[in-house]
Amino acid sequence: MKEIVLIGLNHKTAPVEVRECLTFSGDDTASALDTLKQTTDINEVMLFSTCNRIELLMTTEERHHAVQIAKQFLADYKNVPQQDFETSLYVHAGDDAVRHIFRVACSLDSMMVGEPQILGQIKSAYRLAAGKKSTGVILNRLLHKAFFVAKRVRSETGIGDHAVSISYAAIELGRKIFGSMEQKQVLLLGAGEMAELAVEHLMQQHVSDIFVANRTFERGVELAQRFKGHAIRFEEIADFLQRVDIIISSTGSPEIIITADDVKAVRRRRRNRPLFFIDIAVPRDIDPKINHMDNAYVYDIDDLEGIIEDNIEDRNREAVKGERIVDEAVIHFQKWYESLDIVPTIVALREKFDTIANTELRRTLNSMENLSKENRAALIRMKDALVNKILHDPTQSLKSNGYHRDKSYFLDTTRKLFRLDD
Amino acid sequence: MVSYMDLIIVITIAFYLLSTIGYLAFLFKQQDYFNKTGLYLLIVGFVAHTIVIIGGFIKQSHIPVSNLHETLSIACWSLAGVFLAVQYKFNLKILGVFAAPLITMIMLVAFQLPRDPVQTQNVFSNFWLVFHIAAIFTGEAALALACGVGILYLLQERAIKTKKRGFFFKRLPSLDLIDSTGYACLVVGFTLLTIGLITGFVYAKTLWGRFWAWDPKEVWSGITWLLYAALLHARITTGWRGRRAAFMAIIGFGLLVFTFLGVNFLLEGHHGIFTQG
Incomplete structure (x- = not known):
């Protein structure tokens, strides 16, 4: 199962001398994405760089390897020795990575909590990555959720209220x-x-x-x-x-x-x-x-x-509410993310078909009162066989890795096609 | 019939009370739906109140002002009506925090008072009397709001001047909006007060054969009218506004309350019958 991994540094972990050496311009970002996309251990990737942070968000099956590649890439691309920035880096995986990206989008991780620019910066970084097709099902969903959460935090808390200049x-x-x-x-x-x-x-x-x-x-x-x-x-x-x-x-x-x-x-x-x-x-x-x-x-x-000063205090108080909204969103995202696993999807698919078949069978049997016990049993057997046969190929396709590269794409499509999440 | 009326009065008070709670919640929580809820509850209360007033009208075939209970009730009803009009025109949300509790309080006081009509002698219902009462009450309601707006102005001005800001700074609108709302209330109130006084004179002439009887209520009404006239004059000629205007609006209303109630209780005169308990 693929994991969401985030590696980056920000104003809290790295001094400006380090940050300025690693800043990516728009063109830099585009070519960096091209390079990173080619590596086998990184499936989806996006990169965003502002004056206060540089973050690399990716999905991978091989976390440690991917992190190594990313570090090496930063050092090579920017021509900075790895040890110069290695101590400033943070690596988040799974829920922590999701929470981090949500918090950044909501401006909860900003130097000035509640400042409105960061959301726009992430949006354009995402647009660039999506345009290069370096993001896939997972990051697309993750970023859309991040934008949604950011909007919610802004409208439901006073994080952006009151001037701080x-x-x-x-x-x-x-x-x-x-x-x-x-x-x-x-x-x-x-x-x-x-x-x-x-x-x-x-x-x-x-x-x-x-x-x-x-x-x-x-x-x-x-x-x-x-x-x-x-x-x-x-x-x-x-x-x-x-x-x-x-x-x-x-x-x-x-x-x-x-x-x-x-x-x-x-x-x-x-x-x-x-x-x-x-x-x-x-x-x-x-x-x-x-x-x-x-x-x-x-x-x-x-x-x-x-x-x-008063207003900054107000914002920090409101930020607590923002954190709660982010926590909620992380749990929601986690649910969806787990559903991308194969077994739950197959189980859900089977349940759906069984429910439909059972309902229809019951309806039919109710209208045929003088059916013998044997006839009834035969109809039930036919229903089971039907469901099994219909589900055989999709189940095989989902289980095998040979047919496709990106499992999560097929899982997501399956869940959408059969509305398994409703 | 009487018990029906009582029930509607209770309903009216209940809605005013709920509206007050809504507005207080708005004051503390600053969520717009509290403000809306407060407003809608007040409208329902106002409709119920209107039914009460109409009922009184039908029963007595006369404006129901035959005792203090009814007089207060009508004053309160006018206040609610004028408040709704001001709210519609200026959308000064916070004003409900002042108006709704005031309306509720007056209604509660009125509810405690006996409801038997006092026998009126020598009072003939005619066009001038109805006009007189309607204009005076609506005018007084508008001036009550001007007083409330004045208080809001002083609170907000203080918050800005002392640089402490605090509880009210966030919750109150701009000084400019408060000031112009107060001015509008003042103009409407003063105009109606003037009309009320004139129709009162005409009525006095038809009833007693003279315009002015040196009745204490007449005298104090005259003083109040002069104060408001001076305030408006200063505003029009020199742009008198802000803190002093707010103070004057509050003092003016104090005088008005005295004229409305105090004169009847403390001094004698031909208006006394309307407020006998």
Whole structure:
């Protein structure tokens, strides 16, 4: 019986120096699959590689041999001595391999639990392998189940809820204030990676206008072009407070740029519309006193980081639920996998035919009341012979190895054809 | 006949109670089906309640407001109706957590009160009286919701301002949605209150020959009306919103409850007969 085996390494077992030596690009993966497919001890195979993990999933009859081949292959293909990465490798087989791949797909094994990219990465790796026909009945089923479980975990637990980056945390807060960010106007003070990222995320929320104020006007113009916004001069900030709704600030200024008085001055003209300040700068650009004013909200970098910490804790709590769903799925998969064994399939097939024949025979006998005992016995004998004869060839075919290479394919087809799993 | 009515009242209360449980489950569990269940149970309760009201109407051939039991019942029915309308318009799910328990509580209090109609003297049922009562009750229901929405606003605003977030942050919608719902409740409530007062004047004129009698209820209604008028005026002219508006909506409703009940118990006047127990 074939076994599911997974060999790989990830951010927990291998440092980045090791991972980067073993990363497979899309083309690498394709040619690797071509090579691995040729080996006799590996039946089905797929490979996926992200910046945090490299995993090789396969089915084999000879576990130890297959693992050796895989290790050797990694070393040869990537030109890295085996001992450099051997200690970082983990090998899972059977249920453990199934559980591992489910957990990875559900983002339970990710560096940031619940991050959504991993599922897409596995999907495309699977598509590549399926396109090369290097996966078969078992891996196809396994991966489809993995996608299904991942979807379930995402919808039934809060694993993907709540932002775990500064810019998303800011947007989440904005939504709690404004409802929708649509048609809101944004003012960016200064520049910086985090602030720019926040503006980009706001653009995805369809904010209407973006204004950029920078000490050096040229840099402001440059940024404004990138965000399809307007550059304004630093001296104009106070005037623009009247228009905008969201202010993201990240200047290198040692003193405060927007004071409580600035806000007080425009409050009436703004007709008390809410103002949301996101202050990413250290030292701070926005007077914290503004937060005490009505309809004005100030969040600085520490506040946002506090939110992220809370959210990560939430996600970890939700991950426990995710693990339960994965365990359930592993048990389900295990059931199907065991059914691929020959004996249960033959037994199930026979049971099905016996049931049908017995039901029909009983029905016939009931309508023929004046039949003699001998006649009845003859009919029963005929039924048994019929079932035996019909099942003889399929049973032989399933038992023998000579007719086909991939037993699991025939078993799976048989079970589907006769609906043995219903 | 009476026992039938009692049975329907009990059914009404039972459904309101179940609805409250549904909404509380929604508050804690955050599963949408709890919210839906709460809403549907409330609708069933509201239908049963409507039958009770119609029954009272047929029996007395008059709006059933002849004692405190019936008055509270009608107030509660209006609240349920206005809540359903607001729910339909704004889909402010969390509002049920405020409205359903309030409705249930009022109904339970009403149920405890004696149901014999108080003999009314000098009250003639006419178009103006019916209009007066209907407008006042619906308006008060809307203002009760404005108060509830105001409380929600204060909770959510506090969660955002203190940066503590906590229990309500996740469960409450955006400040913007809460604020505009509150504003809508306020506009509807104020408009109906105004209509109610005007029709009351007209009715007073036809009955007693004068518009205004310095009846305590009239005076306090006037004060309440002025407070809401000031609030709306500030909103329209300077965009007064947020925390202070929420506070005012809550204070306004407190005043309204006093006008509704307190005046009758503490002060004398020609509205007293409607709330005698």
